[in-house]
Amino acid sequence: MSNNQFKRGELYSFITGKASTAIARRLQKNFKQANLDITIEQWSVLYHLWKQDGLSQQQLCEATFRDKPSITRLVDNLEKLQLVKRVASKDDRRINMIYLTKEAAQLQEQTMELANQTLNEALEGVTNGQIEIAKEVLQKVYDNLSAPLASIENGEQQRQLKR
Amino acid sequence: MSNNQFKRGELYSFITGKASTAIARRLQKNFKQANLDITIEQWSVLYHLWKQDGLSQQQLCEATFRDKPSITRLVDNLEKLQLVKRVASKDDRRINMIYLTKEAAQLQEQTMELANQTLNEALEGVTNGQIEIAKEVLQKVYDNLSAPLASIENGEQQRQLKR
DNA sequence: TTTATATAGTTGTCTAAACAACTATATGTC
DNA sequence: GACATATAGTTGTTTAGACAACTATATAAA
Numbered sequence: 001m002s003n004n005q006f007k008r009g010e011l012y013s014f015i016t017g018k019a020s021t022a023i024a025r026r027l028q029k030n031f032k033q034a035n036l037d038i039t040i041e042q043w044s045v046l047y048h049l050w051k052q053d054g055l056s057q058q059q060l061c062e063a064t065f066r067d068k069p070s071i072t073r074l075v076d077n078l079e080k081l082q083l084v085k086r087v088a089s090k091d092d093r094r095i096n097m098i099y100l101t102k103e104a105a106q107l108q109e110q111t112m113e114l115a116n117q118t119l120n121e122a123l124e125g126v127t128n129g130q131i132e133i134a135k136e137v138l139q140k141v142y143d144n145l146s147a148p149l150a151s152i153e154n155g156e157q158q159r160q161l162k163r
Numbered sequence: 164m165s166n167n168q169f170k171r172g173e174l175y176s177f178i179t180g181k182a183s184t185a186i187a188r189r190l191q192k193n194f195k196q197a198n199l200d201i202t203i204e205q206w207s208v209l210y211h212l213w214k215q216d217g218l219s220q221q222q223l224c225e226a227t228f229r230d231k232p233s234i235t236r237l238v239d240n241l242e243k244l245q246l247v248k249r250v251a252s253k254d255d256r257r258i259n260m261i262y263l264t265k266e267a268a269q270l271q272e273q274t275m276e277l278a279n280q281t282l283n284e285a286l287e288g289v290t291n292g293q294i295e296i297a298k299e300v301l302q303k304v305y306d307n308l309s310a311p312l313a314s315i316e317n318g319e320q321q322r323q324l325k326r
Numbered sequence: 327t328t329t330a331t332a333t334a335g336t337t338g339t340c341t342a343a344a345c346a347a348c349t350a351t352a353t354g355t356c
Numbered sequence: 357g358a359c360a361t362a363t364a365g366t367t368g369t370t371t372a373g374a375c376a377a378c379t380a381t382a383t384a385a386a
Contacts, residue, residue: 019301019302019304019305020183021228021373022304022305022308022309023304023308025308025373025374026308028374039340039341039342039374041341041342041343042341056364056365057364057365058363058364058365065184065185066342066343067343067344067345068364068365068366069343069344069345069346069365069366069367069368070342070343070344071365072365072366072367073341073342073343073366074341074342076366077341077342092351092352092363092364093350093351093352093364094350094351094352094363094364094365095351095363095364095365096364096365121307121308122304122307122308123300123303123304123307124307125303125307126300126303126304130296130299130300131300133293133296133297133300134296134297134300134301136293137286137289137293137294137296137297138182138297139182140286140288140289141182141185141186141285141286141289142182142185144284144285144286144287144288145185145186145188145189145284145285146185184343188344191344202344202370202371202372204371204372204373205371219334219335220334220335221333221334221335229372229373230373230374230375231334231335231336232335232336232337232338232373232374232375232376233372233373233374234335235335235336235337236336236371236372236373237371237372239336240371240372255333255334255381255382256334256380256381256382257333257334257335257380257381257382258333258334258335258381259334259335
């Protein structure tokens with residue numbers, strides 16, 4: 001575990017930086033060239049609404065791995081662009097249901113095509129087997145860093161309960 | 164190539180989002196818990212200066228995959244924190260050489276330890292073989308998306324030359 | 327030597343992430 | 357029903373990324 005820390009350190013820069021920002025920038029550039037005036041962050045929200053319309057902001061937080069203020073502001077900007085509407089839930093008035101507009105529906109096909117193109121470009125020369133392993137590693141990384149959070153929070157709770 | 168687009172679409176969210184932000188957030192949290200008041204972005208700049216002190220801002224751009232304005236502002240903030248000094252190069256007065264301060268040198272050991280810990284946590288249960296493949300995939304993604312940029316820019320140049 | 331061009335860095339503007347503090351509504355308990 | 361607590365969302369602040377426009381210095385070409 002300790003004799004390959006340098007190798008792992010190298011991986012750190014890959015995971016945190018290069019590949020993900022390269023894809024993001026490329027997709028953003030492709031959107032721009034196609035005169036699509038949305039950011040990839042906004043697109044990532046629309047992406048989940050295309051899969052299922054009418055999600056709450058809280059559900060969008062979970063789907064996109066963002067915190068609540070981030071989603072509030074993304075929805076703000078999507079509303080300004082008239083791509084999305086906030087509708088207060090009748091059952092629970094705390095909840096905003098987010099619905100796509102017609103304009104947003106029209107964006108789906110074009111942007112998904114660009115996203116697929118970008119991904120195919122990015123993964124050219126990578127075999128499906130390699131992709132599967134990379135997915136597993138990245139998923140494991142995510143799980144490793146998500147699960148322990150609970151135990152940390154439990155620790156804090158226990159500390160609080162002692163009082 | 165087209166019959167596994169959904170799988171690739173899944174990978175997209177892994178690459179762009181979950182794993183990298185999870186590691187970044189965890190490392191930031193670990194810094195905070197250790198009362199280290201730097202951001203991981205600032206740390207990533209220091210990381211390269213620890214490997215070699217006295218890099219120019221341009222060299223930091225290349226090392227950290229950021230653009231020039233981003234480095235200007237990161238160096239601004241690192242200077243405010245007294246972790247770094249700008250020194251105008253005598254050979255070429257356009258160039259700022261960036262040097263670590265004593266305070267920054269003291270940060271190295273502690274932060275590198277936290278980074279290694281975080282990475283070990285993140286990669287728990289992942290074999291070295293899997294890590295190697297993931298590295299290859301991410302490197303390939305980066306290369307795929309970096310190299311074609313040149314040809315796009317050539318295309319633009321050719322267009323300009325036509326005038 | 328003047329002029330064009332390339333390079334290093336800065337500034338302005340917009341968008342977004344992280345975090346803390348906040349409001350409003352809902353739920354559970356006495 | 358009153359009170360504590362949990363949940364959904366908002367606002368303020370700081371830091372950062374992307375992009376365009378800019379200044380200053382260096383280099384190449386005429």
